[in-house]
Amino acid sequence: MITLQDIRKVYRNGPLEVEALASVNLTIERGEFVAIMGSSGSGKSTLMNIIGCLDVPTSGKYVLDGEEVHALDEVRLSSVRNRKIGFVFQSFNLLGRQTVLHNVELPMMYGGLNRIKRTQRALELLEKVGLGGRVKHKPTELSGGQRQRVAIARALTMDAPILLADEPTGNLDSKSSEEVMELFKNIHQEGTTIILVTHEPDIAAHAERVLWFGDGKLLRETRKGCAAI
Template structure:
């Protein structure tokens, strides 16, 4: 599903260069649940942005679901993001003036899906995450856990084969974090490939595989025989 070969990332600021990612190779198979761990500045967020087609590597080859991502222009990358990747962010990234329903339908609107079909799909997903009674609410009327469930529903609208989550429990209390991780595990069991960035070991333990980064280098790639139920 995801193949990263000799990937590097260098940021330039005038004469200064910062190597955010050292050369590394990683392959993530379809249906895997992978956690990317590391402290601040380890390169994990840069890697997430590359996998999510929000940034491009300085060098190396990135193949996503058989497509050579590193050769695509911005319009092509936008189509890949819309159809193949669902995003969940720490800060939720919900539109404050829009209702819960409107927030969830946004990816489908960009894809040209009719209002009737996108509303039907959004309500179905909001029922799935337990928020069918919050359809007309706005984000300011929701708890942090509820906002993240809205974001997950939005990420699932296009049936994307990959779900990317960047510190999805970072702004949540313990109970809400556990609820969100149970939801991720349900989604994973249905066949979705999940790549999750976290600095929290107990959150990473829910994954099948952990990639540990430090100072831009891949330090360890651990596959687990069993994970927490």
């Protein structure tokens, strides 16, 4: 489903160059649950941005579902992104003045669904993440774990086959983190491919496969039940 070949990303700020990714080769199959670990600055978010079609590599080939996305312009890239990718971020990225319900409805307003269907779908998803009783609240009236569950509901609205989460439990206590991971597990069991960045081994342990990054390179990987390869 996801194939990265010789992916390199160089950031240029004037005369300064930072090589954030150096020749990454990686395949992720449909339905996998993958965790990405590695020290700060090792290129994890850069990789997630490329996989999520938020950014393009400096060089290399990225094939997503048979489509060569590394060379697409911004318009086509955003079309792929809208159809294929749901995002969850460490800082939730919710609209603070809008209700929980409206936050979840929002992506569907760009997706062309009518108002009644949008509300129906948003309520259904909020029920699924255990927030059926909070739909009229504002995000500021919720706990961190509840906010992240709103963000997860929002990421599911377009039925994207891939869910990307960059340190989704980074701002949560351990109980809320476990609740969020339970939710990811359920979503994975329903067939969604999940790729999650984390610094916490306990969180990575939920994944079937762990990729270890260092200095912009894929250093090694481990699979559940297997020794390091």
